[in-house]
Amino acid sequence: xxxxxxxxxxxxxxxxxxxxxxxxxxxxxxxxxxxxxxxxxxxxxxxxxxxxxxxxxxxxxxxxxxxxxxxxxxxxxxxxxxxxxxxxxxxxxxxxxxxxxxxxxxxxxxxxxxxxxxxxxxxxxxxxxxxxxxxxxxxxxxxxxxxxxxxxxxxxxxx
Numbered sequence: 001x002x003x004x005x006x007x008x009x010x011x012x013x014x015x016x017x018x019x020x021x022x023x024x025x026x027x028x029x030x031x032x033x034x035x036x037x038x039x040x041x042x043x044x045x046x047x048x049x050x051x052x053x054x055x056x057x058x059x060x061x062x063x064x065x066x067x068x069x070x071x072x073x074x075x076x077x078x079x080x081x082x083x084x085x086x087x088x089x090x091x092x093x094x095x096x097x098x099x100x101x102x103x104x105x106x107x108x109x110x111x112x113x114x115x116x117x118x119x120x121x122x123x124x125x126x127x128x129x130x131x132x133x134x135x136x137x138x139x140x141x142x143x144x145x146x147x148x149x150x151x152x153x154x155x156x157x158x159x
Contacts (some may be wrong), residue, residue, distance in 0.1 A: 008069040009067060009088075017038060018065075019066050020047065034047075048077060072096075077095070102124065122157060126157055
């Protein structure tokens with residue numbers, strides 16, 4: 001069984017790096033300096049928190065070329081920071097869950113099996129909504145949030 005690891009930040013593609021450089025180059029004035037900073041883990045993490053980069057992911061048509069890892073990490077990290085959750089590894093983990101679910105849906109869609117795709121999309125929707133599968137909380141020793149309990153009580157997916 002594959003375990004989900006918080007590793008979106010190490011899976012960025014050359015297209016992701018190009019996007020970052022194109023968006024932030026005007027601020028830094030030197031693309032080579034920006035590339036050097038992106039190679040350093042701490043500097044990269046600070047660069048990824050840039051508000052201009054977040055806005056570009058939402059608004060720039062060139063973002064269609066970025067990876068799901070970069071896309072989800074940028075969005076999740078922004079929301080977590082606004083919610084006073086500073087842990088990058090947590091944002092990375094949730095982003096990896098979202099990216100995995102998107103990959104799953106794409107792979108299942110390629111099979112042409114509509115019934116299987118329905119289930120893959122249901123799983124992806126649950127992850128998008130809660131960041132985890134609420135029906136697994138008890139067995140994993142996690143507390144259930146009120147929103148998750150309402151979902152489960154209303155007939156939400158139970159595995």
